[in-house]
Ligand SMILES: NC(=O)c1ccc[n+]([C@@H]2O[C@H](COP(=O)([O-])OP(=O)(O)OC[C@H]3O[C@@H](n4cnc5c(N)ncnc54)[C@H](OP(=O)(O)O)[C@@H]3O)[C@@H](O)[C@H]2O)c1
């Protein structure tokens with residue numbers, strides 16, 4: 001079938017639905033964020049989004065906010081309506097049962113990657129005679145649920161590797177210097193962006209080496225803003241116990257320590273443990289050995305690298321221990337660059353071959 005074309009108005013309404021979806025970010029887990037708007041005569045007449053698992057889905061909330069019936073309306077929804085009974089009834093049936101009158105058209109951002117939906121919701125609506133156009137702002141809609149998509153298909157969270165480095169690629173001074181109190185590599189704006197990054201992840205992970213060297217708290221601290229949720233703190237530990245009084249164990253947020261008798265936790269099973277707890281997005285915050293372990297396992301989806309305009313000529317690199325050949329390197333797609341005061345934030349996605 002020829003892919004439908006979408007007008008500028010379609011894209012504008014879908015962009016609004018995407019913005020609504022974001023309001024659920026952090027509270028819908030393990031469900032994806034979803035937004036919906038209903039348009040009549042070129043104007044938005046109802047809006048909805050999914051706020052929490054077990055509560056109404058975005059389409060049902062939008063239909064519930066609609067006055068004067070659905071006849072002749074267009075429903076825009078960022079994700080394919082569900083067709084199965086989970087904790088709530090299927091949205092396809094709510095759309096078909098809308099009274100008086102059904103929507104004239106349903107515009108869907110992207111298909112639901114969940115194998116139990118995956119096109120069935122769209123097929124159900126079409127079978128019932130509705131016009132359904134799929135793929136409006138598809139890339140953006142997919143990106144909004146990237147963590148959910150990996151979780152539901154691969155049973156692991158989406159992994160973002162994050163580090164702050166000098167321009168010559170070092171995340172810390174040499175061990176002899178490191179014994180003193182840790183120093184910030186990047187400036188205030190970059191550190192704020194790092195906390196914003198934490199706020200969009202379900203969990204934050206570090207290695208025992210980082211706990212010993214920096215004693216990080218691994219909480220979201222954004223002045224003037226209450227975080228929507230507290231990410232789970234995860235430590236990959238070796239055989240040694242963590243220092244008594246380490247701030248990751250302070251109870252400010254839940255902490256999970258994963259150990260392995262060999263002293264090297266295997267990355268894939270650790271990710272499966274996290275996925276089983278509903279973790280769909282994981283921010284890996286170092287140090288070098290842990291970054292190396294994720295790179296060696298090929299389990300990195302995104303990179304967020306803060307670069308400070310400093311040269312130290314030696315120290316601990318961003319990652320160590322994997323030593324892949326250039327031919328087997330994890331390759332990244334286009335790098336996007338953001339200036340944060342004197343620092344840069346480089347972000348990119350790993351391209352799967
Ligand atoms: N600038 C930044 O963005 C940034 C961020 C984080 C850390 N850092 C710096 O990085 C340094 C720490 O890095 P690091 O490389 O020494 O330590 P690390 O990567 O934080 O932790 C390594 C330790 O984790 C444990 N571990 C468990 N499973 C592992 C696995 N599969 N692979 C490797 N280690 C595993 C082992 O603990 P045991 O030792 O108990 O066996 C290992 O020694 C600190 O100096 C810190 O300041 C910088």
Ligand SMILES: [Zn+2]
Pocket residue numbers: 057058081082090091092
């Ligand atoms: Zn639904």
